[in-house]
Amino acid sequence: MTQQEERQGERMAAASQAFLAEGRQRLEDAAGAQSEFLDRIQNSHRKWLDRIQNEANLAVDFANKLTSARSLTETASLFQSWTAKHMEMASEDARRALSDTQDILAAGARFWTQLGGGNGTGKGH
Structure with missing residues (x-):
C-alpha cells in the first residue's frame, strides 16, 4: 500500500x-428533546387532573352547604360565592391552557428541530 493510499x-x-459522532449527537439531542416534550405533556396532564379534583371538591362542598342552608338569603349567598369561585377558576383555566399550550408547542418545536438536524436554536450544527 502506498503512502497516498x-x-x-x-x-x-x-x-x-466524525459522521458517526455527528449521528450519535443528533440522536442524543432528539432523545432529549422528545423527553422534554413528553415531560411537558405529563406535567400539563397532572395539573389538569388536580384541577378536576378541585372542581369535584368544590361541588361537594357547595352541595353540603346548600343542603344545610336555612334561608333564601343564605342560599343566594352560597350561589353567589360558588359563581364567583367558578369564574375565578375559569380564568385560571384559560391562563393555564394558554401557558401549557405554549410550553408544549415550544418543546415540540425543539423536538422537530432536533430531528431535522438543528441544535434547537434554528441553526444547524
Missing part, C-alpha cells in the same frame, strides 16, 4: 468517525 484510508476513517 494510507493517507486516503486515514482520512476516510476520520470522516467516518
Whole structure:
C-alpha cells in the first residue's frame, strides 16, 4: 500500500468517525428533546387532573352547604360565592391552557428541530 493510499484510508476513517459522532449527537439531542416534550405533556396532564379534583371538591362542598342552608338569603349567598369561585377558576383555566399550550408547542418545536438536524436554536450544527 502506498503512502497516498494510507493517507486516503486515514482520512476516510476520520470522516467516518466524525459522521458517526455527528449521528450519535443528533440522536442524543432528539432523545432529549422528545423527553422534554413528553415531560411537558405529563406535567400539563397532572395539573389538569388536580384541577378536576378541585372542581369535584368544590361541588361537594357547595352541595353540603346548600343542603344545610336555612334561608333564601343564605342560599343566594352560597350561589353567589360558588359563581364567583367558578369564574375565578375559569380564568385560571384559560391562563393555564394558554401557558401549557405554549410550553408544549415550544418543546415540540425543539423536538422537530432536533430531528431535522438543528441544535434547537434554528441553526444547524
